[in-house]
Amino acid sequence: MARLAHTPLRLGAKTLLTVLVIGLSACTQFPELDAAQTPGIGQAPYPKLISLDGLLVGPEPRATVDVISNVQGRVAGLQARAARLRRVTAGPAGIEARLARLRQKAAALRAAQ
Template sequence: MRLLSLVPVLGLCALAAACSDFPEFDGSQSPGVASAPWPKLVPLAGLMQAQPAPRAAPEMATDLDARAEALRRRAAALQGDVVDETARGRMDGGVVFPEVPGA
């Protein structure tokens, strides 16, 4: 089936989906929700200052330091040349196409 013939079919599917009814959400609330008071709004700055800064346990800090050092060593190992001198010489030579007899 050609792609162009699918366009009207997809359009009809979209129209059929648009004609459906939305489900009722009134029954999904608990009985006291409608009469409950609104929550109080508080400034965000006060909430952020009230929390102490997170601290790492000493054993966790040791593990994190070891992991960071391993990642630094791995990054340093990846800093070398990607192409060695032999491959670089072959690439600098370019591509030599073979002669085709009778061409």
């Protein structure tokens, strides 16, 4: 007796189904982008364009003392957080001792080879 109820779809049927789903999703209505405009933006003047050469000629930007101290403070905070995370033990109690024993056994096995 053939078991037709539980036979998986063949590759052709799966491909056809995938193409059908993708094709139907292409018919989806998308919201109008103009409806998302800020009120009054349609009447605003067009922005003034400037030459890129004028922007590239100036001196290279330098970090100010405030920026440097802000970044250094963030670095110190992240290093402190990393140190706290290194001290956290994850797993059941006594896992460190078990890991130490396993590492010793692995070292002994490597030495025996």
